[in-house]
Amino acid sequence: MKILVCISNVPDTTTKVKFTEGDSKLDTNGIQWVINPWDELSLTRALELKDDGNTGVKSVSVAHVGLSSSEPTIRKALAIGADDAIRVNADSSDAYFVAAQLAEVVRKEQFDLILCGIESSDYNGSSVGGMLAEFLGIPSISAVSNLKIENGQVVITREVDGGKEVVTTPTPLVAVVQKGIAKEPRIAAMRGIMTARTKPIKLYEPVPVEIMTEYVKYELPKPRAACKFVDAENPKQLIELLQTETKLI
Amino acid sequence: MSVLVYTENWDGKFKKLSFELVSYATRVAEMLNTSCIALSIGNVDDAELKKLGSYGAQKILSVNSDNLKVFDTQNYTEAIAQVAKNNDAKVVVISNNNVGKAVAPRLSVKLKAALAAGVNGLPLSTNPFTVRKRAFSGGAIAHVVLKTDVKIVTLPQNSVDVTETPVNAEVEKISISLPEPKTVVKDVQKQAGKLLLTDAEIVVSGGRGMKSPDNWGPLVELAELLGGATACSRPVSDEGWRPSEEHTGQTGKIIAPNLYIAVGISGATQHIAGVSGSKYIVAINNDKSAPIFEVAQYGIVGDAQKVLPKLVEAVREIKGK
Ligand SMILES: Cc1cc2nc3c(=O)[nH]c(=O)nc-3n(C[C@H](O)[C@H](O)[C@H](O)COP(=O)(O)OP(=O)(O)OC[C@H]3O[C@@H](n4cnc5c(N)ncnc54)[C@H](O)[C@@H]3O)c2cc1C
Ligand SMILES: Nc1ncnc2c1ncn2[C@@H]1O[C@H](COP(=O)(O)O)[C@@H](O)[C@H]1O
Numbered sequence: 152m153k154i155l156v157c158i159s160n161v162p163d164t165t166t167k168v169k170f171t172e173g174d175s176k177l178d179t180n181g182i183q184w185v186i187n188p189w190d191e192l193s194l195t196r197a198l199e200l201k202d203d204g205n206t207g208v209k210s211v212s213v214a215h216v217g218l219s220s221s222e223p224t225i226r227k228a229l230a231i232g233a234d235d236a237i238r239v240n241a242d243s244s245d246a247y248f249v250a251a252q253l254a255e256v257v258r259k260e261q262f263d264l265i266l267c268g269i270e271s272s273d274y275n276g277s278s279v280g281g282m283l284a285e286f287l288g289i290p291s292i293s294a295v296s297n298l299k300i301e302n303g304q305v306v307i308t309r310e311v312d313g314g315k316e317v318v319t320t321p322t323p324l325v326a327v328v329q330k331g332i333a334k335e336p337r338i339a340a341m342r343g344i345m346t347a348r349t350k351p352i353k354l355y356e357p358v359p360v361e362i363m364t365e366y367v368k369y370e371l372p373k374p375r376a377a378c379k380f381v382d383a384e385n386p387k388q389l390i391e392l393l394q395t396e397t398k399l400i
Numbered sequence: 401m402s403v404l405v406y407t408e409n410w411d412g413k414f415k416k417l418s419f420e421l422v423s424y425a426t427r428v429a430e431m432l433n434t435s436c437i438a439l440s441i442g443n444v445d446d447a448e449l450k451k452l453g454s455y456g457a458q459k460i461l462s463v464n465s466d467n468l469k470v471f472d473t474q475n476y477t478e479a480i481a482q483v484a485k486n487n488d489a490k491v492v493v494i495s496n497n498n499v500g501k502a503v504a505p506r507l508s509v510k511l512k513a514a515l516a517a518g519v520n521g522l523p524l525s526t527n528p529f530t531v532r533k534r535a536f537s538g539g540a541i542a543h544v545v546l547k548t549d550v551k552i553v554t555l556p557q558n559s560v561d562v563t564e565t566p567v568n569a570e571v572e573k574i575s576i577s578l579p580e581p582k583t584v585v586k587d588v589q590k591q592a593g594k595l596l597l598t599d600a601e602i603v604v605s606g607g608r609g610m611k612s613p614d615n616w617g618p619l620v621e622l623a624e625l626l627g628g629a630t631a632c633s634r635p636v637s638d639e640g641w642r643p644s645e646e647h648t649g650q651t652g653k654i655i656a657p658n659l660y661i662a663v664g665i666s667g668a669t670q671h672i673a674g675v676s677g678s679k680y681i682v683a684i685n686n687d688k689s690a691p692i693f694e695v696a697q698y699g700i701v702g703d704a705q706k707v708l709p710k711l712v713e714a715v716r717e718i719k720g721k
C-alpha cells in the first residue's frame with residue numbers, strides 16, 4: 152500500500168495576521184510557516200502505520216501545491232520521516248485548482264490511501280480533500296478520527312453527531328482527518344534532518360485549471376466591548392448582569 | 401432558477417440548524433429574485449417536511465432511498481447534484497458541519513461550482529457574488545468572490561437568525577437512482593438523547609485552571625441548570641480529565657453558542673479560534689492578565705473552586721430550583 156499525505160503550508164497558529172495593499176493581501180512579513188497541524192498529524196499516523204510492519208504500507212509520500220518558497224515545509228515533512236515528496240509548482244490560492252493538481256499527481260503515482268486535513272488553518276477552506284476525491288471519482292470519508300489497516304483493508308472511525316461510526320470503503324480512497332488521528336505530531340530527529348537533504352522532491356508543472364474563487368479583501372474581527380468585571384466575592388452579580396443585559400438566563 | 405438548501409434531519413426530525421439554513425437560503429433567493437427549494441434526504445414525514453415552509457421554502461423535495469441510508473459521500477453528492485441540476489439551482493446552501501464539510505467540496509467539482517466554506521452572513525453583493533467567510537481560524541474575515549455560474553456556500557451553525565416567512569409550500573417526493581453505497585458501516589457508537597455541544601445555546605467550559613478532574617462537579621451542575629452543555633480546553637481532554645468530544649478550539653470543535661463561560665482557561669489563540677463566534681463570552685480566571693479577558697464581555701478574577709459554587713447557588717435562586 153502506498154500512502155500520500157497532502158500537506159499545506161500555513162502561518163504558525165499563534166500568528167496575529169496583518170494585511171497590506173489596502174487590506175487585500177496577507178502581510179507575510181515575519182510569518183513563521185509550518186505544516187498545517189492536521190497534515191502533521193496525518194503524516195504521523197501514516198508513519199506509524201508504516202512502522203508497524205504488519206500493515207503492508209510500503210511508502211509514505213507527501214505532496215504539496217506551492218511555489219519554491221514552501222520547500223522548507225516539504226523538507227520538514229521529509230525530516231519527520233516521509234520517504235519522498237512531490238511539489239506542484241504553482242500558486243495555491245484556489246482549492247479547486249489545488250485539488251485538480253493533486254488529482255494529476257495521484258493519477259500518475261497511483262496511491263492507495265490519500266490523507267488530507269479537515270481544513271487549512273489559513274483559509275479554512277475545508278475543500279481540498281473532498282474535491283480531490285471527486286476529481287478522481289473515488290470514495291472519501293470525512294471527519295476521520297482513527298485509521299487502521301486490517302488485513303489489507305482500511306478501517307476508519309469517523310465522527311458523526313453524538314458519536315462515532317466505524318466504516319470501510321474500497322481503496323483507493325481519500326480520508327479527511329481531524330482530531331484523534333494521532334496524539335502528538337512526530338518531531339524530526341537529527342538523523343531525519345540530515346537524511347531529508349538527500350531525499351527526492353519531484354517537481355510537477357501545473358495542469359491548466361480554471362480559478363473559481365478570488366480573495367479580494369480582508370477584515371480583522373471587530374474588537375469586542377471591554378470586559379466588565381464582577382467582584383469575586385459576589386458572583387451573583389454576574390448572573391444578574393447576564394439576566395438583565397444578555398437576557399440569556 | 402432557484403436557490404437550493406440541503407436540510408439534514410436527525411432520525412426524521414429537523415432542528416434549529418435546518419431552519420437557520422432555510423431562513424438564510426430564502427434571503428439569498430430574495431436577493432436573486434428567485435425562490436428557495438429545500439431538499440431533504442431520508443425518512444421524514446410530511447408534517448415535519450412542511451415545517452420547512454414556515455421559513456420560506458416554496459418547494460420541499462424529499463428523497464428516500466435504501467442507497468442513502470448510510471452516509472456515503474458519493475451518493476449524497478450525486479443526489480444533491482441531480483436535484484440542483486434539475487432545478488437550475490444557482491446557489492446551493494449547506495451546513496458547515498461534518499456532513500456539509502464532507503459533501504460540499506465533492507459537489508463543487510461535480511457542479512463546477514465555486515465553494516465558500518464557513519460563510520458569515522448574507523452575500524455582500526450578488527454580482528460579483530461576494531461573501532464574507534471565516535479565515536485564519538477566526539483571526540480574520542475574508543471577502544471572497546465566487547466566479548462560477550453556480551455557487552455553493554456552507555454556513556456555520558448558530559450564525560444566522562431563524563426568520564419565519566410562512567409560505568404554502570408543496571411537498572414533492574422524488575426518486576433518484578443511485579448505486580449501492582461504497583461506504584460500509586461496521587459499527588456505530590452513539591450516545592442518544594444528550595444535548596450536542598454544537599447545538600447548545602449555553603456552554604460552560606473548563607481549562608487546566610480547574611486543577612483536577614475531580615473538581616468538575618459544580619461546572620457540570622452550572623451547565624445543567626442553565627440548560628447548556630459542557631466543553632473543555634485541549635490539555636484537559638488530552639489529560640483525559642474530560643471526554644475528547646468536549647475539546648473545543650482550532651483542533652477540536654468549533655462552536656458558536658450565545659453564551660460561552662470559560663473557567664480556568666487562559667485564552668490561547670488556538671482555543672479562541674473555536675469559540676470566537678460566541679455572542680457573549682464570560683471568563684473566570686485567577687489571573688487578571690489572562691488573554692481570555694481580552695475577548696470576554698464579563699469577567700471574574702478569582703479562584704474557580706470558590707466562584708463556581710456561588711454561581712450555581714445564584715442560578716438556583718433565580719430559577720427557583
Ligand atoms: C497546533 C495547536 C493546536 C491547538 N489547538 C487547541 C485547541 O483546539 N483547543 C485548545 O484549547 N487548545 C489548543 N491548543 C493549545 C493551546 O495553545 C493552549 O495550550 C491551551 O488552550 C491551554 O489550555 P488551558 O487554557 O486550559 O490551560 P493553561 O494555558 O494552563 O491555562 C490555565 C488558566 O487557568 C488559570 N487558573 C489557574 N488556576 C486557577 C484557579 N484556581 N481558578 C481560576 N483560574 C485558574 C490560569 O491563570 C490560566 O490562565 C493548541 C496548540 C497548538 C500548538
Ligand atoms: N497547497 C496544498 N498542497 C497540498 N495539499 C493541500 C494544499 N492545500 C490544502 N491541502 C490539503 O487539503 C487539506 C484541507 O485544506 P483546505 O481545503 O485548504 O482547508 C489540508 O489539510 C491538506 O491536506
